[in-house]
Amino acid sequence: MVTQNRWLLPEGIEEILPPQAGRLEGLCRKIIDLHISWGYQLVMPPLIEYLDSLLTGTGSDLDLQTFKLTDQLSGRLLGIRADTTPQVARIDAHNLKRDIPTRLCYLGTVLHTRPEDTGGTRSPLQMGAELYGHEGIESDAEILCLMLESLKAAGISRVHVDLGHVGVYQGLAHQAGLTGEQEMQLFDVLQRKAAAELKNLVRSWSLSNKASRMFSYLIEANGNASILHEARKVLADAKVKHCLDDLQKIAKLVTKRLPDAPLNFDLAELRGYHYHTGIVFAAYVPGRGQGIAFGGRYNDIGSAFGRARPATGFSTDVKTLLALSSVPEQEQEGIFVPCSNDPKQIKVINKLRQQGEIVICELPKQKGNAHNMGCNRQLIRKNGIWKVVKL
Numbered sequence: 001m002v003t004q005n006r007w008l009l010p011e012g013i014e015e016i017l018p019p020q021a022g023r024l025e026g027l028c029r030k031i032i033d034l035h036i037s038w039g040y041q042l043v044m045p046p047l048i049e050y051l052d053s054l055l056t057g058t059g060s061d062l063d064l065q066t067f068k069l070t071d072q073l074s075g076r077l078l079g080i081r082a083d084t085t086p087q088v089a090r091i092d093a094h095n096l097k098r099d100i101p102t103r104l105c106y107l108g109t110v111l112h113t114r115p116e117d118t119g120g121t122r123s124p125l126q127m128g129a130e131l132y133g134h135e136g137i138e139s140d141a142e143i144l145c146l147m148l149e150s151l152k153a154a155g156i157s158r159v160h161v162d163l164g165h166v167g168v169y170q171g172l173a174h175q176a177g178l179t180g181e182q183e184m185q186l187f188d189v190l191q192r193k194a195a196a197e198l199k200n201l202v203r204s205w206s207l208s209n210k211a212s213r214m215f216s217y218l219i220e221a222n223g224n225a226s227i228l229h230e231a232r233k234v235l236a237d238a239k240v241k242h243c244l245d246d247l248q249k250i251a252k253l254v255t256k257r258l259p260d261a262p263l264n265f266d267l268a269e270l271r272g273y274h275y276h277t278g279i280v281f282a283a284y285v286p287g288r289g290q291g292i293a294f295g296g297r298y299n300d301i302g303s304a305f306g307r308a309r310p311a312t313g314f315s316t317d318v319k320t321l322l323a324l325s326s327v328p329e330q331e332q333e334g335i336f337v338p339c340s341n342d343p344k345q346i347k348v349i350n351k352l353r354q355q356g357e358i359v360i361c362e363l364p365k366q367k368g369n370a371h372n373m374g375c376n377r378q379l380i381r382k383n384g385i386w387k388v389v390k391l
Contacts, residue, residue, distance in 0.1 A: 012115045023329060024125070024322050028107055029128060031150050031318070035138075038146055040105035040129050045087035047108070051079040056304040061274060065112045069356040080111045084126050085313065086301060092132045093305035101133040107318070115219055117290050121319060128295075128315030133304070135310040137246055140279045140297055141253035147293050147314040148258055151283060155320075155327030156292070162222075163251065163281045163347050164269030166296075167243035168235070169218065175238050178210040186212030186215065190268045193219050214238060222266035225251065228265060243278075250279060275301060279312070285324060334358030335388055336370030337379045348386040350381065 032042060050071075055063055064083040069223065081087060084106050092102055101280070104126065112122045131139045151159050168188070173183045182205060189198045198219065202212045217234045221227050228244050235244075247265060254261045265337055269280055271294055280296035295314025302309040337349060337364045340377055352359050360373050370378050370391055377388050 007287035010122075010135065011175055012112075012120065014121060014123070019329070019331070022323075022332070023231050024318065027325070028125070028127065028318055032105065032107060034150060035129050035146065038129075038142075039102070040103040040146075043088060043091055043104050043106050044108065045084055045091065045106065046373070048078050048080050048096075050086070050374060051077040053090060054079040054081060054086060055307075057302060058127055058216060060122060062086075062216055062257065064363060065114065069111055076128055082110050082112050083096075083315075084108060085130065085298070085315065086129065088128075088130050089298075089309075089311060090285075090299040091131075091303045092130070093302040093307040093309055097307065098133065099284055101139070102349070103129070103131050105129040117195065119289075121317075124317035125319050127318050128313055130153050130313035132309045132311045134312075135299070137250045137279070139310075140246075140312050141250050141257070143312050143314055144254050144281055145257050145261075146279075147283065147316070148254075149259060151293060151321070154321040155325035156285060156321060157326050158286055159283050159292075160226040160264050160285075161283050162264050162266040162269045162291075163247060163279070164266050164277050165240075165243040165247055167271055167298035168231075168245075168267050169270055171238045171240040171243065172211070172214050172218070176207055178205075183375065187270060190215075190218055190270060195219050195331075206289055209236065211327070218268045220279075221265070223265060225265070227267070231267060246279060265346045271296075275383060281314075282313055283316075288324070292316060292324065314381055332358055334360050335377045335379055336373055337361045338366055340381075342381070342386075344379070344384075345379070345386050352379075352388070 002188045034043065051066070062082055069078050071077070071078045072215070086137070088104050088106055092098070092104065095373070097104060107127045109242070110126045112124070115122050115171060125258065129143065131143055141320040148159070152279055168344070169187070175184070178186065186198070186201060189201060195216065198216060209319055214235055215232075221231055224246070229249055231244055233239065249262050254263065269282060271280060271282055275298050277293060277299045278297035281294040282291040284291050293314055293316035297310075297311070297312040299310045300308070302311060335357055337345065337359060348363070349359050360375060375391070377390050379386055380389055
């Protein structure tokens with residue numbers, strides 16, 4: 001690489017400069033404090049660990065997104081995390097080993113081999129919360145409420161949530177007798193909502209007209225609570241009533257806590273289908289095709305770590321939240337202090353900093369005045385007393 005290009009970063013890898021870095025850190029602190037106020041304890045999993053542990057229960061999608069390298073000490077294959085969820089599941093199952101419901105939250109960079117969408121980042125700053133040790137819909141409702149409150153705290157407006165249940169698709173696939181390969185093919189088509197492709201696919205498999213109609217209906221089953229009533233009729237033979245009941249109950253629990261919760265039902269919402277085992281949900285905002293937060297129930301991951309525990313959670317990229325935030329940027333202006341070795345000045349500086357003020361001390365022979373240094377006030381000495389004055 002030529003000398004003048006040494007500053008270039010890999011595609012999809014970015015650095016965050018001031019003042020944006022300060023805003024991002026402040027938003028992280030705000031949301032983590034929110035999670036802690038709900039009883040979620042912060043954990044800090046490592047950025048890198050053995051690949052077989054990192055990919056436990058997550059399916060092939062995460063495998064393709066994970067950077068891999070060989071450990072020079074053990075010779076084993078390592079992975080740089082592309083998702084923190086399996087790590088937190090390991091912490092709950094193997095390290096904490098609690099019998100009570102356990103609430104954990106986390107924050108850290110993850111790396112992806114490819115961006116989720118064209119021109120997107122390959123280094124999201126992932127934040128999330130997980131609730132272990134409770135099977136009921138109440139814990140799913142709590143996680144969904146916490147996700148909505150987190151988006152609200154980030155200043156994200158006009159959010160709507162698509163709520164689904166992987167059991168609906170699993171029930172249809174089981175009744176139709178699909179092979180594992182067919183199930184994955186049809187799953188991909190449903191995610192793209194490619195109705196014409198779906199019809200051709202089920203026709204090529206010689207599925208019954210009834211099965212074909214039910215699969216086609218999943219693409220259309222998107223809307224308010226009336227969708228669930230309609231789905232009970234259309235999908236009556238698929239034995240998925242318990243899944244539809246769960247969706248309805250969770251929606252009621254969430255709207256009791258958050259009356260204005262923007263819930264929408266989408267029976268083709270199957271993100272994370274490879275490891276989710278029940279309710280799934282995704283948050284969207286107008287004008288953005290990709291979701292901004294995702295979650296759901298995943299009860300099976302912990303078993304690979306020697307202790308199966310019911311689990312539900314959500315995650316989001318804080319960088320994305322900051323970019324979409326409607327909260328106005330608050331410029332933090334400081335106090336400029338002229339060069340001096342006066343002990344009284346040092347005492348005043350220390351006191352101001354303890355009060356949360358930004359205090360910038362002038363350096364000998366430096367270039368730039370208070371304004372150039374981003375200060376709107378200055379410390380001056382008058383009658384032997386140091387005082388802060390506005391510029």
